[in-house]
Amino acid sequence: MTVDRRILKTREAIKKAFFDLMAEKDFKDITVHLISERANLNRGTFYLHYLDKFHLLDKCIEEQLAGLLRVCASTGADQTHFPTFDSILATTEYFEEHILFYTCMLTNEGMPSFRDRLHQLMVKGIHEQVNMSGINKGMNKEILVQFMASAIVGIVEWWILNKMPVPANQLARELWTLLERNQIRT
Amino acid sequence: MTVDRRILKTREAIKKAFFDLMAEKDFKDITVHLISERANLNRGTFYLHYLDKFHLLDKCIEEQLAGLLRVCASTGADQTHFPTFDSILATTEYFEEHILFYTCMLTNEGMPSFRDRLHQLMVKGIHEQVNMSGINKGMNKEILVQFMASAIVGIVEWWILNKMPVPANQLARELWTLLERNQIRT
DNA sequence: ACATTTATTAACATCGTGTTGATTAGTGAA
DNA sequence: TTCACTAATCAACACGATGTTAATAAATGT
Incomplete structure (x- = not known):
């Protein structure tokens, strides 16, 4: 069959x-x-x-985000050490390849939920990795996670909507620095 | 007349x-x-x-954001030292007072542009205040600004949509810490 | 080859939109 | 109070999008 x-x-x-x-x-x-x-x-x-155009949109987003997740996870073979610089770089390069789709989803006014879904993925990922000792000791974890997740999604959104004004590896490097500063890496 | x-x-x-x-x-x-x-x-x-419901929405947002800006600016009487802790606190308290409106605008699916408009205001504000020496030396200013603007808007959004799980003054304090860490304050 | 599934076509009722023209009622100013 | 003006009402209109249906034709897997 x-x-x-x-x-x-x-x-x-x-x-x-x-x-x-x-x-x-x-x-x-x-x-x-x-x-x-x-x-x-x-x-x-x-x-x-x-069912209607909303249903269609939903299905399209679902398919695409499944692909994104695959790339995010692929390079970080070791789950305990994540994110690695390589996984971040691979992700920025993935966006480069699929710029058409993401531009479309992020540019489009009245686009329900696409940004939120990226954000949700990010919150989940960061929640598992953030280090609450050291510089972050005494802070509210939820606030820190939300802060970082929004920041990262915002950067990606900016990068895509501005037609990638810096190369993928520079973006990855600067992101790496900002993650370090806030102790999001392992 | x-x-x-x-x-x-x-x-x-x-x-x-x-x-x-x-x-x-x-x-x-x-x-x-x-x-x-x-x-x-x-x-x-x-x-x-x-003209239509979009026009109505636009007018409503415009009126409300004008009020927000007034509060943001009011407490920071000295334009060269901004943001102050007081101005941040005043702003979080302003959100507390107008939680109905902001919840409504942020909850509503397919809400065109409201979040973006908050974000734009924030980018403009941060761009004028960020300190590119010290810890931020050598970084791309635009990336840093976008990073911080998205982070702050994200925090506010999270706080409002989750029915303000921490009091306004705690949120203000933690925000203050995060701004310091990234040298966004003067 | 055949039973099953999918696509086509045309039609239907329903609903939202944006506009119009004639009419009524409220308003500000003299 | 009167009066000219403006806003609001009402009913109707053409238009286009929606979601559904029934009969029919075409493609598919076995």
Whole structure:
């Protein structure tokens, strides 16, 4: 029992059309009618695969973030020593490769939740790694974690939306310094 | 020549209804019809005052942020020494007073641009105050500014959305420490 | 080859939008 | 108080997006 190729074909066409449109206009102005037209299929067909455009968006984000997580984890083979400089560098380079998607998601006004989902991933990661002794002794852990998570996501967002004004390895180096200063590394 | 009281009355009713609805449901699900109904006025009347619901939202945000800026600036009478601990404390307390509005704006999914506008204000402020000598020597100023601005906005957002789990003065103290660590204060 | 699944087509009711024209009511100023 | 002006109301309109349906055609896996 294999997958019906018509399904894959249709879903690919829908996602492709959706991304094209996202690069052109705000999410709020994209209609199911537009997507179907661009994908060369009947509007009814869209509803056979997705509940509405929000559902479609959600699925697209899910797929992409799964890829990001894979890269983040891959280079840090040793889970106890994370992040490594290499894992940070690999991640910045990953963003470089997928700049189109991330620009699209971050540029688009009224984009529900994409930034939040990046942030959530970051909070989870930092919570496991932050060192609360030394310089951070006596601080509220939650505040520190939130502080750092927002800072890092903000940097990445800035870097992407400004078309990567510094090379990936410089960004990685400066991030490395800021993590050290706040004792987020192991 | 004074202002027609009918205009004020109508606009207040519209804004009031809008805020009520924002506390109940996502912005995307709020219609002009709903707002008018809740405000007890004709839908046509809405269009006499605002272009659409986005325009209304924009005006509401504008008014509120003007108030925030006034507080931020008020306590730091001396412009060369800013931020002061007092100005930070005053700001956290301001958020406490207006928790309803900020919760509403930050909770609401698909809220266009509110967070970004807070962030922009912060970037501007930090850019003028950050100290690039000492610990920050050799770093890219833009990266540092973005890092800190996102961190601070993130903390505030976390604090508000989590119903202020620590008192305003503790938040102010911890923020003060983090600013010192990264030499954002004067 | 055949049963099953998917896609197409056209139509439908429903809802939100933004605008219009005629009418009513409230307002500020003389 | 009167009066000109302006705002609000009401009903109606065309338009476009939504989500669903039923009949039909096409593609697929076995």
